[in-house]
Amino acid sequence: MTKLKHHILLMITAVMCSVVVFAKPPPDSYLIVVNSEVKVESVSSKDLRSLFTLKRQLWQDGTPVQVVTLQSKMSDHSEFIQSVLRLFPYQVKRLWERQVFTGSARRPIQVDNYEKLIEQVGNTRGAIGYIKQSQLKAKNNGKVIFINIH
Amino acid sequence: MARSFLLTFISSFSIASTSVLGGQITTEGVVSIGYLAPSANTFVNEEAGKDAILSENVFRITYTADSRVALSGQLVYREAGDNYENELRVDFLQLDFRFTWLEDSEQTFTVGRFKSRQGLYNESRDVPFTRPSVLLPQSVYLDTTRNFYLSTDGFRLQSFHSLEESDLTFGYSVGKSVLDDQFSSVTLAKTATGDWKSENNHYMDARWESQNWTLGVSFADVSLDYQPAPGAYIPVDINGMTIPIPMVYGAFDATFQTYSLQYRQANWEITFEKIERNFDTEGFLASSNRAKSDLDGQYVQFRYFFSESLTGLIRYDVMDFSIYQNPSSPPLNDDASQAKDTTIGLLWNISDSWQFSVEQHFIKGGAWIPPISKTTVGDSFKSNWSLLAAQISYKF
Numbered sequence: 001m002t003k004l005k006h007h008i009l010l011m012i013t014a015v016m017c018s019v020v021v022f023a024k025p026p027p028d029s030y031l032i033v034v035n036s037e038v039k040v041e042s043v044s045s046k047d048l049r050s051l052f053t054l055k056r057q058l059w060q061d062g063t064p065v066q067v068v069t070l071q072s073k074m075s076d077h078s079e080f081i082q083s084v085l086r087l088f089p090y091q092v093k094r095l096w097e098r099q100v101f102t103g104s105a106r107r108p109i110q111v112d113n114y115e116k117l118i119e120q121v122g123n124t125r126g127a128i129g130y131i132k133q134s135q136l137k138a139k140n141n142g143k144v145i146f147i148n149i150h
Numbered sequence: 151m152a153r154s155f156l157l158t159f160i161s162s163f164s165i166a167s168t169s170v171l172g173g174q175i176t177t178e179g180v181v182s183i184g185y186l187a188p189s190a191n192t193f194v195n196e197e198a199g200k201d202a203i204l205s206e207n208v209f210r211i212t213y214t215a216d217s218r219v220a221l222s223g224q225l226v227y228r229e230a231g232d233n234y235e236n237e238l239r240v241d242f243l244q245l246d247f248r249f250t251w252l253e254d255s256e257q258t259f260t261v262g263r264f265k266s267r268q269g270l271y272n273e274s275r276d277v278p279f280t281r282p283s284v285l286l287p288q289s290v291y292l293d294t295t296r297n298f299y300l301s302t303d304g305f306r307l308q309s310f311h312s313l314e315e316s317d318l319t320f321g322y323s324v325g326k327s328v329l330d331d332q333f334s335s336v337t338l339a340k341t342a343t344g345d346w347k348s349e350n351n352h353y354m355d356a357r358w359e360s361q362n363w364t365l366g367v368s369f370a371d372v373s374l375d376y377q378p379a380p381g382a383y384i385p386v387d388i389n390g391m392t393i394p395i396p397m398v399y400g401a402f403d404a405t406f407q408t409y410s411l412q413y414r415q416a417n418w419e420i421t422f423e424k425i426e427r428n429f430d431t432e433g434f435l436a437s438s439n440r441a442k443s444d445l446d447g448q449y450v451q452f453r454y455f456f457s458e459s460l461t462g463l464i465r466y467d468v469m470d471f472s473i474y475q476n477p478s479s480p481p482l483n484d485d486a487s488q489a490k491d492t493t494i495g496l497l498w499n500i501s502d503s504w505q506f507s508v509e510q511h512f513i514k515g516g517a518w519i520p521p522i523s524k525t526t527v528g529d530s531f532k533s534n535w536s537l538l539a540a541q542i543s544y545k546f
Contacts, residue, residue, distance in 0.1 A: 046254065050312040055319065056256045058248050062218050064174075072502060073458070086315065087361050088416055090455065094280070101277040102265045103222030103242050104258075106176055106214060109167075125216070 030084050031136070032147040033121045033129040038063060042150050049085045051128060053095045054105035059126060067108035068120045068129035080130050084149060118144055172216045179209035182278050184507075184541030186230065186285075190532035193294075193519050194231035198530040202231035204284070204541055206276055208241070218248045226276050233520055235297065235330045241265070241276065242301060252311070260306040263328065266299050267321060267355040268368045269408045269423050275300075282421075282453060282463055283495045284507050284539035289447020289469035290408065290425045294520045295337065297330040299370075299406075302353065316360035323353045327372065334376075336520040338434065339384045342397050349373035357410075366410035376400040376434065384435065400434030417455050424448035443473040445522070463495040463509065469517045486527050489517035503545045511537040 032043050039061050050056040051065055059065060070077040078089045085092065099105035109124070111117050114135045121127040122143030131146070140146075167176045184204035186194050194202045205228065212222040224241040228234070244262040251257050265273040269290050274280035285293065304325015311318045326348040334342045355368035378397035385392045405428050412421045427445040449467035456462060471487040495509030513535050516527045 046312050046314060050254075050256075050310070050317060053317075055310050055317060056312070057220075057258075058218060058250060058256060060250065064214050064216070064218075064220075088414060090458075091361070091414065097277065097280045098274050100178070101180075101208065101210060101224070101274045101280060103210065103212060103220075103224060103244055103246075106174070106212060107178065 029133055030080055030130050030149065031133055032149060033068075033118060033131050033144050034147055035121055035125060035127045036143050036145050037125060038128070038145075040147065043147055044150055045084060045086065048149065049087065052081075052085055052108075053087070053092060054099040054108070055095075057105060063126040064106070066106060066124050066127045068117055068124065068127050069108050069110050070114075070117065071110050071112060076132055084130070170213070174214045174216075175211065176214070177209070177211045178546060180207065180277055180279065180543055180545050182206045182541055182543035184284060184539065187538040188535060189537070190530075190535040191516060191519055192233070192528075192530075193537070194233060196232055198528075200231075203229060204539070205229040206278060206541075206543070208277055220246045220248075222246070228276055230293070233294070233332075233336065235332045237330070239330075240301075254312040256310045258306075258308045258310075260308070260323075261304075263301050263303050264306055264323070264325075266302050266327075266353065266370075267323075268299060268370065268406065269425070270364065270366060270410050270412065270421065272299060278507065278541055278543040279505060279545055281507075282451065282461075282497070283465070283493065283509050284541045285493075285509070285511065285537070287423070287447075287449040287451065287465060287467040287493075288489065288491065288518045289449055289467045290423050292445075292447075292469070292518065292522075294518060294522055295333075298327055298333060301328045302326065302351070303328060304350065316358060316363075318356070318358050320356040321354070324350055325353075327351060327374070329374075334382075337522050338376075338397075339521050341383050341385065341394075342378065342434075343382045344376055344378040344397065347375045347377070349375070362414055364410065364412040364414075366408075368406075368408045370404075370406040372404045372406070374402055374404075376402075395435050398433055398435070398437050400432065402429055402431040404429045419453050421451040421453075422448070441473055443471065443523075445469070445471050459499040461497040461499075463493065463497065465491075465493040465495075467491040467493065469515075471517050471522065483527070485516050485531065485533050486524050487515075487517055489513060489515040505543045505545075506541070507543075508540040509538075511539070513537065 034040060038059055052067055057065055081087055081089045081092050100107045109120055111120055114131050117129045119141060121129045122141045167174060186204050187201040188194050188199055190199045192198050207227045210224040214220045223243040225238060226241040227238045229236040242263050242265055244260050244264045247259045249257045267273050271281060271286055272291060275286055302323060302325035304323060306321055306323035308321035329346045333346050334344055351372045353370045357366040377399060382397040383394040386395050408425045410423045425447050429443045431441050433439060447469040449465055451465040454462045469489045492512045493509055498506045500506060514533060516531055
């Protein structure tokens with residue numbers, strides 16, 4: 001009886017704390033930056049979520065994916081995760097740690113600004129990153145392509 | 151000695167990436183030091199109430215070939231009191247082959263030693279940066295038997311599927327459990343020395359994850375054989391007298407079912423997990439001896455993110471051990487068979503590389519205390535006890 005009571009109490013507590021509404025801003029202010037050797041023409045939010053959470057490791061042609069992002073503490077990084085991936089920044093950080101320390105994925109490369117991000121993506125085979133459309137003035141080294149999110 | 155060697159070895163590295171033979175080698179790791187201070191009992195050390203240094207050190211190296219193949223290995227050194235084996239361990243050493251058989255999916259075939267998937271935290275439980283607290287909820291992630299379920303030698307097939315607003319991962323694996331030398335002392339008794347052998351065990355797991363929800367389920371079907379060493383025995387209390395009962399060959403079949411539910415918002419998350427472990431044992435004390443037992447548990451945990459760096463935790467955790475269908479077994483008393491733990495804790499992410507965690511456990515009952523199959527508790531046992539745990543960790 002005591003055991004049953006504990007089960008019921010724990011379940012009720014879990015369910016009662018689970019009723020919340022959330023908003024999803026449209027993913028329209030970012031472009032995806034991809035190494036020019038990657039054969040990809042379009043990406044969806046769904047694709048990006050699986051790539052940036054390190055759950056998918058391969059491009060269609062079998063090239064290993066290398067994720068490149070801004071530093072976790074930078075506001076554009078958090079904004080990209082929330083508005084495009086539709087995830088919480090702490091959730092993504094936690095997924096990265098789990099994937100890396102179970103041998104399931106390579107850790108993303110994190111850089112300080114968009115110029116370094118473009119340079120890193122251009123110099124890394126299979127690399128993918130993001131850039132805010134308003135920051136497109138950052139130099140393109142000719143080794144990357146920009147893709148709209150559909 | 152081993153710890154000094156490991157710390158010296160890994161401190162010469164930092165998160166690094168090097169090109170070799172057309173592929174990429176990446177290395178990184180974690181060093182941590184902590185403190186476990188129980189107010190009573192022998193959960194941490196053989197001496198009741200004695201505190202212990204907690205040290206967890208991890209070093210990972212991965213080689214990703216310029217193709218669908220990756221080779222990863224991880225060494226772990228963990229020290230947490232004398233009830234646990236303090237040795238350098240190969241945590242995993244696995245070869246992954248990745249394929250895409252279906253649209254919006256990716257399949258991985260893994261061979262070698264890989265992490266055992268159970269619940270939300272087991273596969274990375276030795277890495278402080280992946281845990282919500284210094285000690286995981288013991289009802290589901292019992293430290294006393296932790297090494298039994300850390301890694302598997304065999305193969306695994308995993309399939310990941312990307313859905314519209316969520317994703318689904320499921321896996322199946324077959325292999326032998328990696329057992330350590332202290333498995334007898336944490337399950338039977340310190341004097342029940344002998345050799346354990348794992349059969350080929352079967353594991354299945356599935357996890358569905360969206361922005362707000364994680365739902366998970368994992369099953370394990372495990373069989374182990376025990377061959378006693380000469381002179382091995384279990385001390386049994388009969389009418390106030392301690393009688394040594396010699397050990398004989400034994401075997402157990404067990405099934406584990408773990409159910410996980412997590413809901414999250416930007417500033418908080420709530421987690422509920424439940425485990426049912428069913429054991430069917432034969433032998434050990436007498437060749438005709440058969441027993442069935444259950445070791446069940448569940449917890450509910452609430453975390454609040456005060457800021458990006460500071461997280462508060464409150465958790466209520468319940469564990470029950472019961473033996474039945476064995477008239478020869480003495481009845482379990484509540485102190486030996488149950489544990490209820492209320493935990494409050496704080497986790498401070500000082501930077502991307504540093505983390506500090508502190509928590510206080512208020513515990514009633516002794517079900518966590520090794521050996522798990524005990525029927526009574528010793529004279530020094532205190533039913534109400536507490537445990538303070540603190541840990542600082544650095545990722546490199």
